[in-house]
Amino acid sequence: MKIIHTADIHxxxxxxxxxxxxxxxxxxxxxxxxxxxxxKNNGVQAxxxxxxxFDDEFVTEQTIKxxxxxxxNSPAQWFVVKGNHGSDxxxxxxxxxxxxxxxxxxxxxxxxxxxxxxxxKELDKNSATGWDFSHLDSKQFNLLVLxxxxxxxAYGQIDKRAIANSAINYVALxxxxxxxxVKFGKVLGAYCGVLEARGFDETQxxxxxxxxxxxxQVQFVPSHIRKVVSKQLDVSxxxxxxxxxxxILDCVADVAFQNYLNLQFVGSVEQKLDYKLVAxxxxxGKYFALRLQDDTTLAVDVEQLKNEISLRGEFAKLCLEEPNxxxxxxMLELGLLxxxxxxxxx
Ligand SMILES: [Mn+2]
Numbered sequence: 001m002k003i004i005h006t007a008d009i010h011x012x013x014x015x016x017x018x019x020x021x022x023x024x025x026x027x028x029x030x031x032x033x034x035x036x037x038x039x040k041n042n043g044v045q046a047x048x049x050x051x052x053x054f055d056d057e058f059v060t061e062q063t064i065k066x067x068x069x070x071x072x073n074s075p076a077q078w079f080v081v082k083g084n085h086g087s088d089x090x091x092x093x094x095x096x097x098x099x100x101x102x103x104x105x106x107x108x109x110x111x112x113x114x115x116x117x118x119x120x121k122e123l124d125k126n127s128a129t130g131w132d133f134s135h136l137d138s139k140q141f142n143l144l145v146l147x148x149x150x151x152x153x154a155y156g157q158i159d160k161r162a163i164a165n166s167a168i169n170y171v172a173l174x175x176x177x178x179x180x181x182v183k184f185g186k187v188l189g190a191y192c193g194v195l196e197a198r199g200f201d202e203t204q205x206x207x208x209x210x211x212x213x214x215x216x217q218v219q220f221v222p223s224h225i226r227k228v229v230s231k232q233l234d235v236s237x238x239x240x241x242x243x244x245x246x247x248i249l250d251c252v253a254d255v256a257f258q259n260y261l262n263l264q265f266v267g268s269v270e271q272k273l274d275y276k277l278v279a280x281x282x283x284x285g286k287y288f289a290l291r292l293q294d295d296t297t298l299a300v301d302v303e304q305l306k307n308e309i310s311l312r313g314e315f316a317k318l319c320l321e322e323p324n325x326x327x328x329x330x331m332l333e334l335g336l337l338x339x340x341x342x343x344x345x346x
Contacts, residue, residue: 001115003143004039004076005209007050007083007174008194011067012059015198019289024198027225029066031195034223035208039076044210046113047076050174050192051083051147059090068097077113078102081120083147083174084155104145108132112140116213119168120145123156131159133166141213142167147174150182150189160184170211170218178204179220188218196225200262200291203228226288228260235275235296236267244273245282252283261287268299272337298333312339 011028015021039047053067071078079102082091094101102111104120107130111118117140121127127148136142144163148155155175163171164185171189173182179193192209194202207222233251238244248263255261261283265275276292283290305316315335322328337343 001046001113001141001213002042002044003046003048003116003118003211003213004035004044005048005050005145005170005172005190005192005211006035006195007147007172007192008052008177009049009196010052010055010194010198012063013055013198014058018199024226028196028198029063031223031225032067033070034225035195036070036074036076038221038223039074042210044076046116046118047074047078048118048143048145048172049078049080050145050172051081052174053080053083054090057087057089061093064090064093065097067094071098071100079104079111079118079120079145081145081147081174082122084123106130108144110136116141116143118143118145123148123158125156127156128159131162133162133168136167138167140167141169141216143170143172143211143213144168144189145172145174149175163187163189169213169216172209172211177202179207179209190218190220192220195223197228197260200228200260200289203230203262226258226260228262229255230262230264231255232264232266234267235265235273236269238269238273241273241278244275244278248279248282255287257286258288260289260291262291262293264293264295266295268297270299271340272296272298297329298336300332300336302332312336315339 009028009032012025015024018024078100081104104122106122108119108121123146146158148158150158164187168187171184171187173189173191176191177194180191182189190209193204194206195208197206205222206224207220210219210221231251233247238247252261263279275294279292302316302320306313306320319328319331322331
């Protein structure tokens with residue numbers, strides 16, 4: 001049988017700072033609908049949500065009703081761990097709307113399907129105990145679903161040794177927002193990552209995991225409505241705004257407009273241009289969201305500069321008295337920028 005492992009969907013995230021937040025929230029829900037469609041079209045018999053289905057208590061009634069509708073109309077069986085994000089309220093409301101979801105508790109709870117056993121445990125500060133898997137049948141495919149951090153007990157302890165010594169075949173993890181495989185001794189696990197990026201900090205390929213219990217295969221299936229694309233432009237050899245505009249348009253030519261574009265300017269330059277202004281003007285209105293980072297450095301020969309009879313020369317001498325090299329560099333860059341008529345960035 002095929003099992004989908006998803007997590008961290010964060011429906012109804014506030015998405016603070018996202019320009020089209022209501023639209024993006026609707027897209028998070030759309031991604032969830034698409035996942036159920038994928039399950040239906042690909043003969044997936046079980047969907048496992050490893051926590052953070054909802055973002056927090058701001059979840060709307062319409063969203064909870066939508067989730068219940070999707071689950072009720074899905075031929076798959078659904079398994080949900082609540083996770084540690086936000087309150088229990090939306091989950092309690094969801095429980096009232098549909099009986100079709102299998103939930104977990106503070107102790108390990110297991111459900112037996114035809115061809116697989118799906119176990120799960122809600123983590124909290126008391127989760128150090130209760131990790132008993134001795135009842136599992138090693139002839140079955142055994143899946144364990146958890147929401148937590150394998151390297152920290154901050155959200156509840158995971159007994160890695162108990163998992164390593166058990167008949168578990170796969171640990172479906174939630175909490176970290178990027179796909180990542182994890183080993184518990186010989187037992188394979190994975191964080192499936194988010195279904196959709198919610199901001200510029202979620203730069204990795206999004207999607208979900210499909211587990212084939214017969215082939216004993218685990219496959220990451222990439223999926224997105226929008227994604228974050230990062231581009232780097234070296235502006236060391238660029239001397240004027242017109243040239244810069246052309247370089248920007250060349251650099252981002254292959255990025256589809258529906259995406260988040262993160263454009264970083266790098267290089268060592270003798271004089272800074274207003275990279276952000278030129279980029280904002282050239283790319284205005286094209287991308288779903290735009291983040292611009294000026295990480296260029298000023299190429300300054302400070303030893304030569306200190307001999308210059310000018311305000312710059314005097315300033316360079318002053319900077320050389322600063323013993324901290326990082327601070328000295330920042331002072332020089334910022335001071336020379338201001339002396340050349342530029343404006344310091346936020
Ligand atoms: Mn999360």
